[in-house]
Amino acid sequence: MKALTWQGRRDVRVEDVPDPRIEEPTDAIVRITSTAICGSDLHLYEVLGPYLKPGDVLGHEPMGIVEEVGTGVTRLKPGDRVVVPFNIACGSCWMCDRQLYAQCETTQVTAEGKGAALFGYTSLHGSVPGGQAEYLRVPHAQFGPIKVPQTGPDERWLYLSDILPTAWQAVKYADTPPGGTLAVFGLGPVGQFCARIGRHLGAGRVIGLDLVPERLEMARRHGVETLDVSQLDDVPGALIDLVDGRGPDAVIDAVGMEAHGSTSGKLAQTAAGLVPDRLAD
Ligand SMILES: [Zn+2]
Ligand SMILES: [Zn+2]
Incomplete structure (x- = not known):
């Protein structure tokens, strides 16, 4: 598939990268139909280079159509239209029970003293491949993705991923x-x-x-x-x-x-x- 990759300071390129696949029972694969560029992506473009490596796939504000789900994902099925929040949260830990999803204890990057893992956002947040790509592997898809109606343009829903x-x-x-x-x-x-x-x-x-x-x-x-x-x-x-x-x-x-x-x-x-x-x- 094609994906936007970080290559160095002020150097990002669309490259061919391997298609993502289901790795855990709680994964889903989403075919991305829209993906936003965030002000936070400027941090990656400029100053957070030490925490990126060439080829890292950027993007944390995507939406699309579910292509495939792992055996542990029962609330989504192929064909569902979803927005993917930028935080990756399990939905069932101590923090998630208190709705503090940005601090999910299952995905948090304790070695870096950071909160929950984020899509496309450096080794500080788990080095999880991001959503400025044709396909996205969504960990903890039994909890994270927001199902939205099939109607209306993507712009009606996309901003639920982060900035709204x-x-x-x-x-x-x-x-x-x-x-x-x-x-x-x-x-x-x-x-x-x-x-x-x-x-x-x-x-x-x-x-x-x-x-x-x-x-x-x-x-x-x-x-x-x-x-x-x-x-x-x-x-x-x-x-x-x-x-x-x-x-x-x-x-x-x-x-x-x-x-x-x-x-x-x-x-x-x-x-x-x-x-x-x-x-x-
Ligand atoms: Zn953002
Ligand atoms: Zn959690």
């Missing part, structure tokens, strides 16, 4: 009081989701901050107030002024790791430290 629940969790943790104000720093994909989910879950106002005109415009189209940080000398001050001199009730930092090296990232961090947000409690 990532954003949902951020909004839940931010815990904006009903009718309160939520500020979202960074309006990339996760920030856009956070802003809309914030409104969906009952924030009275959502204020999004970014410096990319298209991102600000997209947020405004969905009822989000915006601040263009490139036009402001005092971002925290502007945000506080915008909310009656008190600032927002809750803040989400969705700026992203690499971007924190930039001026806007520093501004966001500074602002997040200054405003009276509930995350600081």
Whole structure:
């Protein structure tokens, strides 16, 4: 099959690699129909090279059609349409019993002090071949894959693999009081989701901050107030002024790791430290 492989810093290539096959009774093989590129993939592209080896298959946001299941997988059958979450969790250990799937004790990479194994994400997370490929072997398929309806385009479901629940969790943790104000720093994909989910879950106002005109415009189209940080000398001050001199009730930092090296990232961090947000409690 063809798969996107890591070859070195800033060097990824589509190569022919062996087709995956069932190795454990709890495995499934999924034929990938769509797979997203994540902001986290930039870490692999740039800085996490020491934990990759040439030929590693990338990708952790896939969906597709079940081709084959092991004898231990009873909840899926060939032909099912599934989204594959990026965490690989067993569903039955101490952590999974508490819904802390990212810390699954069955798949966690204890030698590296990390949580659950992840698809396509370095030796720190198990060196599991990823989903930017024609086929994917899914370990612990008796638990992980989410069955979705056969109807609708892949884009309707694909984001359940990572960024939609990532954003949902951020909004839940931010815990904006009903009718309160939520500020979202960074309006990339996760920030856009956070802003809309914030409104969906009952924030009275959502204020999004970014410096990319298209991102600000997209947020405004969905009822989000915006601040263009490139036009402001005092971002925290502007945000506080915008909310009656008190600032927002809750803040989400969705700026992203690499971007924190930039001026806007520093501004966001500074602002997040200054405003009276509930995350600081
Ligand atoms: Zn991701
Ligand atoms: Zn587990």
